[in-house]
Amino acid sequence: MKHGTYNPGWLQYLTRLKKLKVTAINSQKNVAEWVSKLTNLQSLKFRSMSDQEVPDGYNRKTSYIKLGTLAEHRKLQDLYLPGKFPKGAIDIHFLPPNLTNLTLSLSRRGKDPMPVLGQLPHLNILRLFGDSYVGTQMTCLSGAFPKLRLLKLWKLPNIQEWTVEDAAMPCLRELEIRDCKNLIKPPQGLQNVTTLREMVLTNMEQSFREAVEGILKSSST
Known part of the structure; x- marks a missing residue:
């Protein structure tokens, strides 16, 4: 959805939408309010762009996503949110309860x-792509991600330590790590994820690759 195309006179009737991709300029409040009412959605990509960049829309900067809670979107299973959030916006009460x-x-x-x-x-x-997280430490707590099968970590340049506690990600089968160049030490506890069958490492230090491969070999024997 481009700037200036929002028309509540007819969009308000599109309540049965199941799949939606929308780009809002500065996370327009009326667009966010409309999306909050679309409780039949099964798939949503919501992006917010700044209107202070190039007028034709190219090379715009991502602005804050100001969506309300999606807790009532019980049918929503596929969610893609490229953009920043106001402090504290992403919590368990914001996210759809049946998200896959x-x-x-x-x-x-x-x-x-x-x-x-x-x-x-x-x-x-779960896909954490470029600059979704800028911290240095990451921890998967015991019992977390009970049904997670695929995890992708792309272009998270600040991560230095990743800890996987016992009984975390008990169903993980595929792991992909790309361009996390400060992650030099192998994830602590990864050897406990015995379901892991495929790992793809791209643009990672050779020492990291060798250490992770050693962990996987030892855990499979």
Whole structure:
């Protein structure tokens, strides 16, 4: 949705939408309010762009996503949110309760997102893409991510330590780590994820690759 196309006169009747991709300029309040009423959604990509950049819309900067809670979106399973959030916006009460597929990017969170995201009982796929998290430490708590099968960590340049506590991610089968160049030490506790069958490491230090491969070999024997 481009700037100036929002028309509440007809959009308010589109309450049966199941799939929606929308770009709002400065997270327009009326667009966010409209999305909050679309409780039949099964898939949502919501992006907010700044109107202070190039007029034709190219190379705009991502602005704050000011969506209200999605807790009533019980049918929403696939959610992609590229953009920043006001402080404290992403918590377990904001996210759809039956979410199975979540992608975050550009949110630049300074607080470890894993303790919150790990509480999602049905989450099957998690993608943390470029600058979704800018902190240095990440911890998957014991019992977290009970149904997670696929985890992708892309372009998180500040992460230095990743801890996987016992009984975290008990169903994880695929792990992909790309361009997390400060993650030199292998994830502590990764050897306890005995379900892991496939790992892809791209643009990672050779020492990291060798250490992780050693962990996987030892855990499979």
